[in-house]
Amino acid sequence: MNCNIFYRKIEYPRDTVILHQVGRGPWAPSMTPFAIKLESYLRLAKIPYQNVHDMKTSSKGKFPWIEYNGDIIADSQLCIEYLNKKLNIDINNHLTDEQRGIGRAFQKMFEENTYWALALYRWYYDADLKAIAAFKLPFS
Ligand SMILES: N[C@@H](CCC(=O)N[C@@H](CS)C(=O)NCC(=O)O)C(=O)O
Numbered sequence: 001m002n003c004n005i006f007y008r009k010i011e012y013p014r015d016t017v018i019l020h021q022v023g024r025g026p027w028a029p030s031m032t033p034f035a036i037k038l039e040s041y042l043r044l045a046k047i048p049y050q051n052v053h054d055m056k057t058s059s060k061g062k063f064p065w066i067e068y069n070g071d072i073i074a075d076s077q078l079c080i081e082y083l084n085k086k087l088n089i090d091i092n093n094h095l096t097d098e099q100r101g102i103g104r105a106f107q108k109m110f111e112e113n114t115y116w117a118l119a120l121y122r123w124y125y126d127a128d129l130k131a132i133a134a135f136k137l138p139f140s
Helices: 033-044 076-087 097-124 130-134
Strands: 017-020 049-052 065-068 071-074
Touching: 017 033, 033 049, 033 076, 033 097, 065 076, 071 076, 097 130
Parallel strands: 017 049
Antiparallel strands: 017 065, 065 071
């Protein structure tokens, strides 16, 4: 029996960011704001990318994460910083230092604080599991 199909490594195109994330939903492009952030960045920066909706988490147990020419990077912000450096991109280069600082402060507030309130509301208090069913998650 030929078992190669079970172990075959997927060959992705070169110079294309492979964005691993969860599937699309009916009302939002992703159920995770971090994937929406990263995909928005890829579109803004016009970086060629391909979505892989495989529900496979990164080494940190989370999504999104990317592969780029064999490199694997986890965490949306680290992905952006990696690509900025690799491709010499700065979509914020028109901002002053003060504006960058304000942006950073809002980012930290949303990602480390507001996010958790929304997650509690969306996933814990979602008594009828509507959101889970909408995204066709395996445990719905
Ligand atoms: N700092 C990470 C946060 C990613 C994150 O928290 N992703 C959540 C979805 S919104 C996740 O994968 N959670 C799965 C889990 O914690 O088991 C990033 O920016 O990528």
